[in-house]
Amino acid sequence: MKTYCFGIDVGGTTVKCGLFETAGKLCDKWEIKTRIGNGGEQVLPDIAAAIEKKLKERGIDKADVAGIGIGVPGPVREGKVPFAVNLHWGETDIEGVLGQLTGLPVKAGNDANVAALGEMWQGGAEGHKDAIVITLGTGVGGGIIVDGRIVEGAHGAGGEVGHAHVADDIKEPCNCGNTGCLEQVASATGIVRLAREELDRMDANDQTNLNPEKLSAKSVFDEYKKGDEVAARVVNRFASYLGTALGAYAVVTDPEIIVLGGGVSKAGEALIDAVSRYYRAYAFAACKNTPIVLAKLGNDAGIYGSAKLAIDSIG
Amino acid sequence: MKTYCFGIDVGGTTVKCGLFETAGKLCDKWEIKTRIGNGGEQVLPDIAAAIEKKLKERGIDKADVAGIGIGVPGPVREGKVPFAVNLHWGETDIEGVLGQLTGLPVKAGNDANVAALGEMWQGGAEGHKDAIVITLGTGVGGGIIVDGRIVEGAHGAGGEVGHAHVADDIKEPCNCGNTGCLEQVASATGIVRLAREELDRMDANDQTNLNPEKLSAKSVFDEYKKGDEVAARVVNRFASYLGTALGAYAVVTDPEIIVLGGGVSKAGEALIDAVSRYYRAYAFAACKNTPIVLAKLGNDAGIYGSAKLAIDSIG
Numbered sequence: 001m002k003t004y005c006f007g008i009d010v011g012g013t014t015v016k017c018g019l020f021e022t023a024g025k026l027c028d029k030w031e032i033k034t035r036i037g038n039g040g041e042q043v044l045p046d047i048a049a050a051i052e053k054k055l056k057e058r059g060i061d062k063a064d065v066a067g068i069g070i071g072v073p074g075p076v077r078e079g080k081v082p083f084a085v086n087l088h089w090g091e092t093d094i095e096g097v098l099g100q101l102t103g104l105p106v107k108a109g110n111d112a113n114v115a116a117l118g119e120m121w122q123g124g125a126e127g128h129k130d131a132i133v134i135t136l137g138t139g140v141g142g143g144i145i146v147d148g149r150i151v152e153g154a155h156g157a158g159g160e161v162g163h164a165h166v167a168d169d170i171k172e173p174c175n176c177g178n179t180g181c182l183e184q185v186a187s188a189t190g191i192v193r194l195a196r197e198e199l200d201r202m203d204a205n206d207q208t209n210l211n212p213e214k215l216s217a218k219s220v221f222d223e224y225k226k227g228d229e230v231a232a233r234v235v236n237r238f239a240s241y242l243g244t245a246l247g248a249y250a251v252v253t254d255p256e257i258i259v260l261g262g263g264v265s266k267a268g269e270a271l272i273d274a275v276s277r278y279y280r281a282y283a284f285a286a287c288k289n290t291p292i293v294l295a296k297l298g299n300d301a302g303i304y305g306s307a308k309l310a311i312d313s314i315g
Numbered sequence: 316m317k318t319y320c321f322g323i324d325v326g327g328t329t330v331k332c333g334l335f336e337t338a339g340k341l342c343d344k345w346e347i348k349t350r351i352g353n354g355g356e357q358v359l360p361d362i363a364a365a366i367e368k369k370l371k372e373r374g375i376d377k378a379d380v381a382g383i384g385i386g387v388p389g390p391v392r393e394g395k396v397p398f399a400v401n402l403h404w405g406e407t408d409i410e411g412v413l414g415q416l417t418g419l420p421v422k423a424g425n426d427a428n429v430a431a432l433g434e435m436w437q438g439g440a441e442g443h444k445d446a447i448v449i450t451l452g453t454g455v456g457g458g459i460i461v462d463g464r465i466v467e468g469a470h471g472a473g474g475e476v477g478h479a480h481v482a483d484d485i486k487e488p489c490n491c492g493n494t495g496c497l498e499q500v501a502s503a504t505g506i507v508r509l510a511r512e513e514l515d516r517m518d519a520n521d522q523t524n525l526n527p528e529k530l531s532a533k534s535v536f537d538e539y540k541k542g543d544e545v546a547a548r549v550v551n552r553f554a555s556y557l558g559t560a561l562g563a564y565a566v567v568t569d570p571e572i573i574v575l576g577g578g579v580s581k582a583g584e585a586l587i588d589a590v591s592r593y594y595r596a597y598a599f600a601a602c603k604n605t606p607i608v609l610a611k612l613g614n615d616a617g618i619y620g621s622a623k624l625a626i627d628s629i630g
Contacts, residue, residue, distance in 0.1 A: 075601060130468070130469050132567075144567055144568065146461055146466055151461055151567075151568050151569070152569070153445070153568060153569020153570070154445050154569050154570060154571040154605070155569055155601040155602060155605075156569070156601065157565075157566060157569040157599055157601040157602050158567070158568055158569040159566070159567070159569075160566040160569070160599050160601070160602075161566050161567065162566075163566050163599035163600075164562060164563035164566055165559050165562055165563070165597035166563075176599060176600055177600060178596075178597060178598075178599070178600075180597075244480050245563065247479060247480055248479035248480070248481075248560065248563050248564070249563070249567050250472075251472060251474070251475040251476050251477075251478050251479055252447075252459055252466075252473070252474070252476065252564050252567040252568060253459065253466050253468060253473055253567060253568065254466070254467075254468020254469050254470055254471070254472040254473040254474075254475070255468070255469060256469040281493075282480035282493060282495075283493075284472055284475050284478035284491060284493070285478075285491050285492060285493075286390060286470040286471065286472040286475070287470060287472050287475075290469070290470075
């Protein structure tokens with residue numbers, strides 16, 4: 001195994017870059033802007049230039065670099081995406097183009113899947129080979145790890161766990177076009193939606209410190225921790241949806257561990273306790289004690305996972 | 316690769332046995348009784364004797380046998396089960412014991428998982444490497460295939476898809492101890508449960524040919540096919556539960572194909588059409604066109620899958 005590799009995490013605003021030792025140590029991390037003009041045609045050349053610059057700056061010979069792992073926001077299959085909306089990309093052969101630009105082996109994956117791999121490597125699921133990692137952010141994403149490898153799926157939709165139908169009473173469409181998706185009730189925006197519903201439903205006996213003008217997942221969890229009853233209703237409803245869905249996912253791959261990340265996971269143990277309560281009620285007997293834990297790598301999960309992808313695939 | 320292998324499917328009443336060419340052809344199949352007396356201690360010796368007898372009868376040299384695959388009704392992990400209720404077994408090292416008795420390499424798996432592998436090899440999912448196979452029988456079981464291999468899971472519960480919580484209104488406990496499991500509304504007995512509920516709910520305007528004394532999944536589907544409205548309500552409710560659950564499972568592993576087997580699948584295309592309707596409504600965009608098809612191997616799925624398990628693992 002060569003000494004170094006790169007882990008790249010492409011977002012719609014910035015590209016996060018990491019230089020790793022293939023033994024696992026993060027040596028350097030930095031960001032560049034994602035230039036999405038002209039169909040995002042500069043994104044991969046900018047990444048190639050950033051890598052060349054870093055190698056020069058550190059005096060690293062390309063012959064000592066195993067390769068580049070890269071996570072992108074789109075359904076990656078065999079190194080290509082048919083599209084990546086946030087990057088303004090149409091069909092793009094990521095591995096082909098970035099490989100040609102850098103002369104290095106490249107392995108591409110979906111960003112949420114890659115972040116899951118990062119959490120397995122050095123984060124919340126460290127030491128495990130079978131994990132379900134769920135990211136509770138603006139949306140709900142995830143990655144499924146079976147026997148140490150990402151499940152990409154036949155259409156690049158492995159781990160798209162935000163789009164199970166869980167709520168018949170939600171009639172507004174999800175970003176995916178369906179209605180009643182987990183994402184609509186378990187993302188940060190989903191929690192705000194549930195909070196609005198609870199506030200609308202309050203009667204004269206209810207008291208709350210939730211401010212209808214400043215609702216956020218954070219404010220809901222903050223008030224919940226202080227004992228606010230309306231916030232508790234919101235958290236219980238959220239946790240019921242998510243815990244039940246996790247029970248359904250667990251009977252598919254029966255993971256060793258379930259990891260919750262993303263902005264909502266900043267609520268910490270209060271989140272874990274609430275979700276675990278519903279998970280344990282509905283999970284299959286053999287899976288009831290599967291630990292549910294917090295992600296550890298935060299915004300670095302993507303670069304860690306991309307680096308791991310490169311290490312596993314390129315060697 | 317040696318010429319022959321055995322595929323063994325252990326049930327609570329009979330053991331199904333198959334002699335296969337490792338190239339895939341089923342040469343011979345037969346059954347022996349499952350003797351579950353004395354903690355099921357005769358089950359593995361009886362299988363060993365049946366194999367020895369078959370080799371002698373056919374004049375096959377043991378040196379030409381790659382090995383034995385065996386499916387058992389229990390949570391198999393690394394060749395062992397902690398228990399197998401229907402066989403009266405406590406902790407049993409299946410691969411160790413049967414290997415010692417026969418002098419052949421043995422690979423063991425859970426019976427539902429192994430049947431799924433059989434359907435992938437020569438059944439409804441033939442030609443695919445990523446599949447979800449669901450068995451709708453007295454219970455609801457299944458097997459998840461990712462990249463051509465069974466997902467066993469951390470506790471042997473991979474593919475226990477009958478035990479996702481899907482129905483809040485069912486208060487009676489499932490065999491697993493939880494309430495509202497998919498198995499309670501999508502198995503043959505689950506369909507009878509839903510039919511009873513619909514019959515209880517009928518008012519003076521409703522007419523049905525369903526006979527409350529002779530309810531079965533078959534009678535419900537038979538009347539449904541003839542246009543019976545009450546039977547249609549039952550089928551729609553069943554299909555709604557199952558189709559929605561399949562949508563949730565599909566965002567976990569994103570299979571190439573979904574296969575429905577077990578006794579309920581004798582309803583044929585009427586089953587596929589009803590379930591597909593709800594699946595397509597709620598499945599994630601990328602997975603909406605994933606084919607849902609009927610299983611093909613019937614009761615032989617287990618011996619096919621066990622043989623395939625032996626071939627893949629022993630080589």
